[in-house]
Structure formats: C-alpha cells, structure tokens
Amino acid sequence: MTSDEELSEAKSAQREGTRYLFSGHDRILHxxxxxxxxxxxxxxxxxxxxxxxxxxxxxxxxxxxxxxxxxxxxxxxxxxxxxxxxxxxxxxxxxxxxxxxxxxxxxxxxxxxxxxxxxxxxxxxxxxxxxxxxxxxxxxxxxxxxxxxxxxxxxxxxxxxxxxxxxxxxxxxxxxxxxxxxxxxxxxxxxxxxxxxxxxxxxxxxxxARTPLSLLLATGIRGLDHAINTACSTQPHPFTSLMAEKAIQLYVENLPRLRYRTDSEAFSNCQLATWYTGMGQMSVPHGFSHWMVHIVGPLASVPHSEAACVLMLAQARWLEGHAVPQHDNVRRLLGRTGPFSEVLFNLLTELNMPRSLQDLGLNFDQVESFIQPALEHPQVTRNNLRPISTAADVREVLSLVRT
Structure with missing residues (x-):
C-alpha cells in the first residue's frame, strides 16, 4: 500500500467518526x-x-x-x-x-x-x-x-x-x-x-528536580514517544493531535534545559507536556515504538525509557514519507527543517541518550529473539501508518537503529 493510500484510509476513518476517552481524573494540582x-x-x-x-x-x-x-x-x-x-x-x-x-x-x-x-x-x-x-x-x-x-x-x-x-x-x-x-x-x-x-x-x-537527570531525560523521551504516536495515529482525533503537537514542542524545547537544575520553568513545562500528552494518548491507537518497548524492556533487562529512545527513532525513520503532514506540523511548531527523524536524532545526541540497539548493549541474537514475541503481541504489528506485519518488517524496522 502506498503512503497516499494509507493517508486516504486514515482520513476516511476520521470522517466516519472519532471518539475521546476521559480517563477519570477529578483534580490536578500543578x-x-x-x-x-x-x-x-x-x-x-x-x-x-x-x-x-x-x-x-x-x-x-x-x-x-x-x-x-x-x-x-x-x-x-x-x-x-x-x-x-x-x-x-x-x-x-x-x-x-x-x-x-x-x-x-x-x-x-x-x-x-x-x-x-x-x-x-x-x-x-x-x-x-x-x-x-x-x-x-x-x-x-x-x-x-x-x-x-x-x-x-x-x-x-x-x-x-x-x-x-x-x-x-x-x-x-x-x-x-x-x-x-x-x-x-x-x-x-x-x-x-x-x-x-x-x-x-x-x-x-x-x-x-530531585530525580536523577539520566532517568528524568529518558522518561521525558518516553513521554515524547507517546505524544508522537498520538500525533501519528492511524485514527487521529482533532483534540488529541492538537495536544500531542503542543506536547512535542514542550518536550523538545525544555528537556535540554533540565540539565540546568535550577531552571524551575523547564521542570514545570515538562510536567505540562506530560499533561498534554496524557490527555490524548488513550483515545487513539498507538504504533510500533509504544508497544515494542514492552518486548525489549523485560526480555533484554533494558529500562523502558532507554528502549523508547531507540525505538522512537526507529519508528520515525520507518515513517519517513508515510507521515508527511504529521511530521510537517511538528517541524513547523519547532521551526526546524530536514527529516523529522533527524530532529529526534539531534535531540537524543544533545541529551546523550541511546540512539541505537548497540547503545543499549544488544547484540544480533538478542534482537532476533524479539521478533516472535513482537508478532505475538496484540499491538506491536497493528495500527502503524506504514504497515508492520511480518517478521521481515519487524527486522527491517529494528535494522534502522542497529548501530
């Protein structure tokens, strides 16, 4: 299926109706x-x-x-x-x-x-x-x-x-x-x-601000990954897409500022980013990177958020040319040019976060062991703007971040 056909299917699904799930929070103190x-x-x-x-x-x-x-x-x-x-x-x-x-x-x-x-x-x-x-x-x-x-x-x-x-x-x-x-x-x-x-x-x-910086940055990337999956959903919702795009902007602009531990505005802005992300992520289907973390994390004894850094980048590279309007919207908000995956790679580099499976300490045999559990997972191979349905597909996505 071509990217134009996939986009047409997504637009058709949106015309047929969308839903929003309220998760039941009663009071938020910021x-x-x-x-x-x-x-x-x-x-x-x-x-x-x-x-x-x-x-x-x-x-x-x-x-x-x-x-x-x-x-x-x-x-x-x-x-x-x-x-x-x-x-x-x-x-x-x-x-x-x-x-x-x-x-x-x-x-x-x-x-x-x-x-x-x-x-x-x-x-x-x-x-x-x-x-x-x-x-x-x-x-x-x-x-x-x-x-x-x-x-x-x-x-x-x-x-x-x-x-x-x-x-x-x-x-x-x-x-x-x-x-x-x-x-x-x-x-x-x-x-x-x-x-x-x-x-x-x-x-x-x-x-x-008392959380160890490496953990804070990695979980910020995990939150960013959630926001990107919402923005690039196969069944987008106008409200959730808007919130996700704002969350992506806040994460990208404020995560580097967390290294200056006295920048209280950056910490508050990152918490706002999680709020914006959270308000939408349960209402639309998420793709590969969100769910593949559940395979890589426990099987390889890798923290979820560190795995998310690498899988987020793999998904962005896989979707180049298949999520053009979504990536364009985010780049416009960020004032950036070039491939969206490059924006993410530069952010991970600036934060000194993992950017490859090799950075996570994973060898070829370990990566290969992820394939079957990924195929058996109810979500990993579903709801991807660019289809991921076979062992070869999973292997190819992961190859994009091998080293």
Missing part, C-alpha cells in the same frame, strides 16, 4: 508541593487512611517520604517501597495484601511509571478480591475486534483509588492501564483497570 498537595487532596476527597507506595531510592536516599508521612500524621496507615523495575506481579500481590490489611481507603503513589503501574493493579486486586498470580492473570485486558481499543475485563466499581505524585515524565499518571512484569515468564502482563487512572495528581517541580 506547581504544588507534595507536602501541601497530598493533604489538600485527602481533605478534598475525604480520605482518612492513606497507604503510600514509593520508589526505594526516594524512600532511602531522600527525606521526601518521611516528610510526607509527617504531614499526613495519623492519616498515613502504611508505606511500602517494595516495587522494583517493571513492578513484578509478586510485589503487586504483596502490596495489595498490605493495603487490605491496613484497611486503607486510598493509595498515594510517589514515583515513576513502575510505582503507578503497581498501584493501578493493586486497585484491581482489591476490587476483585484477587490475591494470587493465576487468578490475577485471568483479569488481563482484551482488545476490541478491530484492534484499536483496550477493554477492561473487570467492570466492578473500584473499592479504592489512587492519588499520584509523579517523579518522572513518562505519563503513566494519565492512563488506567498497568503493565507489570510476570515473574515467571518475564513478559509484561496487561491490565486495564476501571478508574485506574489517579483520581488526583500533584505536580511538584521541585520534587521532579
């Missing part, structure tokens, strides 16, 4: 300290028994969690930092049991995507009263018949919700989806949780 924002949200919603889930680094190497516990007083009924990379299911199940034992009425997540994902699936465990691996895996989400929409298996009203304080930029706070890793298979489990998106969010730029 440029607000964690120590005033979380108590304010507990007051606003009427919660009395908060259970905190946080990253181990934040808990052990900073005073943030101790100060939060102090600010909550008797309203804090428990804390755990046993999350781990990709939030393994064993940790999720243990956390769910703790939440029930403490009789918590809300979960407060302080951390990045793994922390928030863990809390979403804890919510599912508590709602369904499911506390063992096999029963939980039966609650994985399913796909719509056309492969464009994720559908929750559980329709039970939530017994508990989450308030999120993000410390990274990958936008997990904006979705009801969680993808913890199965300890036994080392593959991602996929859950869509009813009201799984946080009820409230506190964006604290000063707390964000």
């Amino acid at each position: 440029r607000t300290s964690i120590h005033t924002g979380v108590p304010e949200l507990l007051d606003w919603f009427g919660y009395q028994r908060a259970f905190i889930v946080c990253s181990r680094t934040l808990n052990e190497r900073t005073d943030t969690i101790r100060q939060l516990v102090a600010s909550l007083g008797k309203r804090c009924v428990g804390v755990t930092d046993a999350v781990g990379e990709h939030s393994p299911l064993s940790n999720v199940l243990s956390g769910a049991r703790q939440v029930v034992a403490c009789e918590a009425d809300v979960i407060v997540s302080v951390g990045g995507g793994s922390v928030m994902d863990m809390c979403k699936v804890i919510q599912l465990c508590v709602t369904e009263r499911t506390f063992d691996r096999d029963a939980l895996l039966k609650l994985q989400m399913r796909m719509s018949a056309d492969g464009t929409e994720m559908i929750a298996t559980s329709s039970q009203p939530p017994r508990i919700r989450q308030i999120a304080v993000p410390t990274t930029l990958s936008t997990s706070e904006w979705t009801p989806a969680g993808t913890p890793i199965d300890d036994q298979t080392h593959l991602k489990a996929r859950f869509l949780v009813t009201d799984g998106a946080p009820r409230g969010i506190v964006y604290d730029p000063d707390l964000l």
Whole structure:
C-alpha cells in the first residue's frame, strides 16, 4: 500500500467518526508541593487512611517520604517501597495484601511509571478480591475486534483509588492501564483497570528536580514517544493531535534545559507536556515504538525509557514519507527543517541518550529473539501508518537503529 493510500484510509476513518476517552481524573494540582498537595487532596476527597507506595531510592536516599508521612500524621496507615523495575506481579500481590490489611481507603503513589503501574493493579486486586498470580492473570485486558481499543475485563466499581505524585515524565499518571512484569515468564502482563487512572495528581517541580537527570531525560523521551504516536495515529482525533503537537514542542524545547537544575520553568513545562500528552494518548491507537518497548524492556533487562529512545527513532525513520503532514506540523511548531527523524536524532545526541540497539548493549541474537514475541503481541504489528506485519518488517524496522 502506498503512503497516499494509507493517508486516504486514515482520513476516511476520521470522517466516519472519532471518539475521546476521559480517563477519570477529578483534580490536578500543578506547581504544588507534595507536602501541601497530598493533604489538600485527602481533605478534598475525604480520605482518612492513606497507604503510600514509593520508589526505594526516594524512600532511602531522600527525606521526601518521611516528610510526607509527617504531614499526613495519623492519616498515613502504611508505606511500602517494595516495587522494583517493571513492578513484578509478586510485589503487586504483596502490596495489595498490605493495603487490605491496613484497611486503607486510598493509595498515594510517589514515583515513576513502575510505582503507578503497581498501584493501578493493586486497585484491581482489591476490587476483585484477587490475591494470587493465576487468578490475577485471568483479569488481563482484551482488545476490541478491530484492534484499536483496550477493554477492561473487570467492570466492578473500584473499592479504592489512587492519588499520584509523579517523579518522572513518562505519563503513566494519565492512563488506567498497568503493565507489570510476570515473574515467571518475564513478559509484561496487561491490565486495564476501571478508574485506574489517579483520581488526583500533584505536580511538584521541585520534587521532579530531585530525580536523577539520566532517568528524568529518558522518561521525558518516553513521554515524547507517546505524544508522537498520538500525533501519528492511524485514527487521529482533532483534540488529541492538537495536544500531542503542543506536547512535542514542550518536550523538545525544555528537556535540554533540565540539565540546568535550577531552571524551575523547564521542570514545570515538562510536567505540562506530560499533561498534554496524557490527555490524548488513550483515545487513539498507538504504533510500533509504544508497544515494542514492552518486548525489549523485560526480555533484554533494558529500562523502558532507554528502549523508547531507540525505538522512537526507529519508528520515525520507518515513517519517513508515510507521515508527511504529521511530521510537517511538528517541524513547523519547532521551526526546524530536514527529516523529522533527524530532529529526534539531534535531540537524543544533545541529551546523550541511546540512539541505537548497540547503545543499549544488544547484540544480533538478542534482537532476533524479539521478533516472535513482537508478532505475538496484540499491538506491536497493528495500527502503524506504514504497515508492520511480518517478521521481515519487524527486522527491517529494528535494522534502522542497529548501530
């Protein structure tokens, strides 16, 4: 199929009707300290028994969690930092049991995507009263018949919700989806949780500035990848495309400024970028780079956000000439010329982020091992502006970033 035919199909789908999914957030606090924002949200919603889930680094190497516990007083009924990379299911199940034992009425997540994902699936465990691996895996989400929409298996009203304080930029706070890793298979489990998106969010730029720079930049690229996938969706929506394009502009202009740790405006702008991205990413289908991260990350023990840097670039190169209006819109906002993939390559170079599979430490045999899981994944080979449907296609996309 030619690029003109693909574009015609996308326009035809848009004429037939579009949809927008509101993820269920009730209150967002921007440029607000964690120590005033979380108590304010507990007051606003009427919660009395908060259970905190946080990253181990934040808990052990900073005073943030101790100060939060102090600010909550008797309203804090428990804390755990046993999350781990990709939030393994064993940790999720243990956390769910703790939440029930403490009789918590809300979960407060302080951390990045793994922390928030863990809390979403804890919510599912508590709602369904499911506390063992096999029963939980039966609650994985399913796909719509056309492969464009994720559908929750559980329709039970939530017994508990989450308030999120993000410390990274990958936008997990904006979705009801969680993808913890199965300890036994080392593959991602996929859950869509009813009201799984946080009820409230506190964006604290000063707390964000305490995140290690390399992690912050990498998760910013992951957020950027989400925005690009929204802008280049096979079924675009006018609102989500507009928000995604603005998010891309904010990420590209402000991520380099994060290296100057005192530039508070840059931190706030990057948090705005995650907000703009998150408002649209669940409403339109995403392509290869978004989902391939779920293969490369756990199978190669590579952090999601670092894999996203490379896969985002691979997808941009694959789509050159097949996403012309989308790439033109973004270049216009950025005031840039040349191929869109070159814009991204230059940004990754400036940030000293991985730009190839070799940079991720992956050899040919490892890359080859990704092919079959990618073909078996329900999303990797669907909803791409330029089709990716065979092993040869997957291999060719990955070859674009081999070295």
